[in-house]
Amino acid sequence: xxxxxxxxxxxxxxxxxxxxxxxxxxxxxxxxxxxxxxxxxxxxxxxxxxxxxxxxxxxxxxxxxxxxxxxxxxxxxxxxxxxxxxxxxxxxxxxxxxxxxxxxxxxxxxxxxxxxxxxxxxxxxxxxxxxxxxxxxxxxxxxxxxxxxxxxxxxxxxxxxxxxxxx
Numbered sequence: 001x002x003x004x005x006x007x008x009x010x011x012x013x014x015x016x017x018x019x020x021x022x023x024x025x026x027x028x029x030x031x032x033x034x035x036x037x038x039x040x041x042x043x044x045x046x047x048x049x050x051x052x053x054x055x056x057x058x059x060x061x062x063x064x065x066x067x068x069x070x071x072x073x074x075x076x077x078x079x080x081x082x083x084x085x086x087x088x089x090x091x092x093x094x095x096x097x098x099x100x101x102x103x104x105x106x107x108x109x110x111x112x113x114x115x116x117x118x119x120x121x122x123x124x125x126x127x128x129x130x131x132x133x134x135x136x137x138x139x140x141x142x143x144x145x146x147x148x149x150x151x152x153x154x155x156x157x158x159x160x161x162x163x164x165x166x167x
Contacts, residue, residue, distance in 0.1 A: 005041045008032045008105035008130075009091045011084065011116050012048020012057030019053065021060050023138050024109060029064045031132035032107035038069045045094060045104075047078040047087040084115060085158045092123030103128045109135045111148045115155040122162050 010032045013025040021029065029046075036042040044065055048057025056079040065075055078094060081087035095104060103126040106117040110132055117127045136144040 004102060005043065005100075006036060006039075006102070006105065007043045007045060007095065007100055008036050008107050009087075009095075009116070009120065010044060010046045010061055011087055011106075011108040011112065012046070012051070012061070012081070013109070015051055015053045015055065015057055015060050017053045019055055019060065021064060024135060025057065025060065026064070027133040027135060027138070028107055028109060029061055029068075031130065032105070033065065033068050033070070035105055035107065035130035038071070038074075040071075040074070042070075043074050043076060044070060045076045045078060045091055047081050047091050049080055049082050051082075084112070084154070085119060085161060088116060088119035088123055088158075089162070092120055092125050095125055100125070102126065105130050107132060109147070111135065111144065111151050115151055115158060118155065119158055119162060122159060122166075 010028055013028060014022040016022055032044060046058040046061035050056045058077045058079045062075050062077060078090045081090045106113055106127050106129050108116045113129050117129055120127050
């Protein structure tokens, strides 16, 4: 019997002016790869459009995953989403089209992971949250606290918007 298929959604973060991933984006990719590796039964779904600097966050993540030895056919791209809510909705649609019924790994920064998982769940996707590399030390306490406060505000806001749209 083949091993079960596991999907990991990797939520985007900034791309630097030279087209390379920011430290936050690198940590999200690293956490996903640590959780999934290069098993033929593992698929990655990077999400994120072009932000302040190109290329699209999803493309940058794909390139990093390829450099880690992930096969191209194990990477599904979602390149249209411009924020967490649109990423969750778009990824839920892709996963539904593929008939994914098993829990999906949610890969993002620790402060952001709960919101991502909640929005995917509200979109009908079963989720689990693998351990991710810590961000606090790399960001510094002040910047990390800013992101935590942003999540405290953004989580109920996005959940309400998604619930309202589903009515």
